[in-house]
Amino acid sequence: MGGVRALAVSFVAPGPCGVAVRDRLKHLTARDERVLRAVGAHQGALASGDLKARCADGLEHGADRWAARKRELTGVSSSRIAGAITKATHDQWALARRCQAAHIQNLAAGIKTLRHRLSLPIGEKGTKRTAGGYRSKSEWFRKSRRLAALEERHTAAVADRQAGRVRVVRGGKRLLNTRHHLTQAQLTEDQWRERWEAERWFIAADGESGKRFGNETIRVTPNGEVSIRLPAPLAHLANTKHGRYTLTARIAFAHRGTEWADRIEANRAVAYRIHLDTDRGRWYLTASWQRPVVKTIPLETARARGMIGVDTNADHFAAYRLDRHGNPVGEPHRFGYDLSGPSGHRDAQIRHALTRLINWAVRVGVAAIGIEDLDFTAEKTREKHGRRKRFRQLISGIPTGKLKARLVSMAAEHGLAIVAVDPAYTSLWGAQHWQKPLTAPHRTMSRHDAAGIAIGRRALGHPVRRRTAPPPHDRSDRAGHRTAQAEPCDRGREGTRPPATDRPPGGPSPSGKRKRETSASKTVRDAPSTQQWAQDSLTHTG
Template identity: 90%
Template sequence: MDGLREPAAPFVLPGPCGVAVRDRLKHLTPEDERVLRAVGAHQGALASGDLKARCADGLEHNADTWAARKRELTGVSSSRIAGAITKATHDQWALARRCQAAHIRKLAAGINTLRHRLSLPIGEKGTKRAAGGYRSKNEWFRKSRRLAALEDRHAAAVADWRAGRVRVVRGGKRLLNTRHHLTQARLTEEQWRERWETGRWFLAADGESGKRFGNETIRVTPDGEVSIKLPAPLAHLANAKRGRYTLTGRIAFAHRGAEWADRIEANRAVAYRIHLDVERGRWYLTASWKRPAVKTIPLETARARGMIGVDTNADHFAAYQLDDHGNPVGEPRRFPYDLSGSAGHRDAQLRHALTRLINWATRVGVAAIGIEDLDFTNEKTREKHGRRKRLRQLISGMPTGQLKARLVSMAAEQGLAIVAVDPAYTSRWGAQHWQKPLATPRRKMSRHDAAGIAIGRRAFGHPIRRRTAPPPHDRSDRAGHRTAQAEPGTREREGTRPPTTDRPPGGPAPSGKRKREPSASNTVRDAPRTQQWVQDSLTHTG
């Protein structure tokens, strides 16, 4: 088809490279909480100062400046705490740089769209691939002003990028802006202040292989005892040897507890983070560690036992099972979820839907799940969809990045591979070639169900089309296999079979006008034929 881009080849997503588990720190005494607050505030202040110094270095950062900052922090904490703070600072600065680059790309996309629409005559209609002109002179004028504003923002962002300047808020920009809208947030100044200070604490430590229980700064024993290495200015708060403070509360990781215990008993690195949930007044400990890199299975191995194609929508997953030949099997399945409400509710809904999808895939015995490699980065701008605010909200609400990360990690635990495919035309071609043929009085096929089949077939490397047209009449092998879908009701062969004749293929017809004797009656069905074909001699006599 002219004007359509070539879809990219499917590929197997790499498995997870890390694990994180969390448990609540229960039965803490007031003294335990006082020490945790003091340590978090002290180390948080050090982290804020180090981030300021790193941002001031900009692109001039090197190993010498890193070592100088670490030496300065070691005197007011410890060498391990200083290493953890500087590493977290570098990660935060790098994240800010990536976000800055994404912001520049988004501004550039909006500028290109505005320039295109402003260059068109007023009232010109658009197409499916490009927007048309603006509706009125007033709208054209307002969009021209917006173009100037975006160009100014783009120039400023590019200047910051080239100079190495980033803007980072420890504690979060959203929480910072909430300070000016306490009434709408239903918070008092004291409540906001507590959240702000808690969000800027630093109570984390990187793991160290070969050290006792895999971490010297925050140590957790196999029986759940938690102890913290206090920084030098707070060493007087210690209640154990060598400047350590042991908490009265114990932890027991219910999820992956055996894997965590194996690591710490072998003195392998485990990183810990302690944080406070201000709303609930609860303390939590998060343990994380790296997994050895697992080699991605070949694509042909993932296709061996069939696949499930999944179409991602705003409120459900539409899935269809395909056998190892790419043919749909059984009935379509849907796994709904609700992405409204808080972030925790959305995350729980997504995990619940993915759990049911993976459990179904395990029951039917497939080896892989095919999913679209969605990325709406350039689809969320006002310039792309104009007044279609509901569509922009719909696209922005789909957690594509979180979906892929969670699906890969959860599927790896069940031995399932995830095959990512190009999302181009899957809904359109799926509805065109599969929705109507598979619909029956008892089976209601939606456009999303058909898209699941299209995604699965693309993951197999098959064309999405169901059947194809026969080759040309002059040479049956000139055009190869079929290339277009057959209409519903067409026989399952390329053409009507010719009648049986009493002559060999290409040979002369028997004498008489009829090419075949009339069928015998039922009573004389086994009677022998009266006319037989005799082959001519291949030799000729002179």
């Protein structure tokens, strides 16, 4: 066990701190759409200019500079719109900095792997933990060229970070690169241009507590009427007083509608965003607000009614229910999903699978779901796995970050806690200790089902191993302690185990009587002799 790394302690994942709901803006008139497009294009241009100014400031940016940027935007929009734009710009710049740090870390990991493999003799075999040398001289040469390229990229990225330079594309780098591959994307130039412009629009407003219906810029009344405070250059488009434009569409949130109505009637802050789905030609309004962080229950409370262990895979969740003692109950459950196709389809598949998993957890009456604390950020690089392209694609296809956030949010609505465990060795030890014993003619156990049991037992605080191992040599413990599943607080856990019959082996019982009379064998064979043999004395004469 010397090569096994130390396992991280399981913990209850914190609950969500905000919610968002969306509804379609139906029956918009042509004038409504022209106004929305004009507002989005105007404020989008302001947001682009502000982002350029923020990136130019770099690490020299401060509160004074932020206030100056807001004053410049207020004259061509409004104070609230300027505040929303500058805040969104700051968040986007901070996100770019975090992505830059992750990129540098990824490059460093690849450089380390390449240097290690290039230092080994050609053809040297690797181990399960470390890669070996390259197979041929030509591969060694190509990897040496790649090492030089990665080192150059790493040097440039580190220099940019030290200087405070980031590279941000409003509208998305992927969509920008799609412009050069319109045939592969099955888009015309006009379709791409419409999508590009829509992604760069800015029609959003932060909420304000104490203001009417929780938002002064984009206001939604309890009966679903939507009105927008127009920026100063577009005030002539207003159809109501105070420079506002009221849309003909009405919204009604089917999900969390009551909670949203309670907030706006109490004039509590609600943020809104209006965007266009160019593929469907539909306008949507998204409402979001913060709420008090859901307090997590203690770990012991989460374990009181058992646990459902979930193993996350590229195409399904493998789940198994365990009681509070760590014993599997019932049959394994699998919740499949298909992660091919567009992002909307993938998101719907994950949401549907999680809904079935949570509904099952509610039916069986557990209080928590155990899941691995997965993060494949450094596990899917081509340098680490080399030629195993299919394996890299498999790892990349497993949902991790979005899955954890969505599962925590959905489970909190049903009163379920999420226990995150260390993912080390769950598949290996689960298959070793649980796959074969639970396989039966009426039950097919996969490696993933066994991993679900291992995850559940780790979330419950039990070791993965099924039963106590026997002593290594004899019935004494001279070669080491037994591996009995005793709690650290149990008295006598370090002592030897008492005899099961309350008497030494071969000795008489405390009462002097046999616990059980011997019975005759029920098999047809020569019966053993019942004569009591004793060694004759040497002086016996017959």
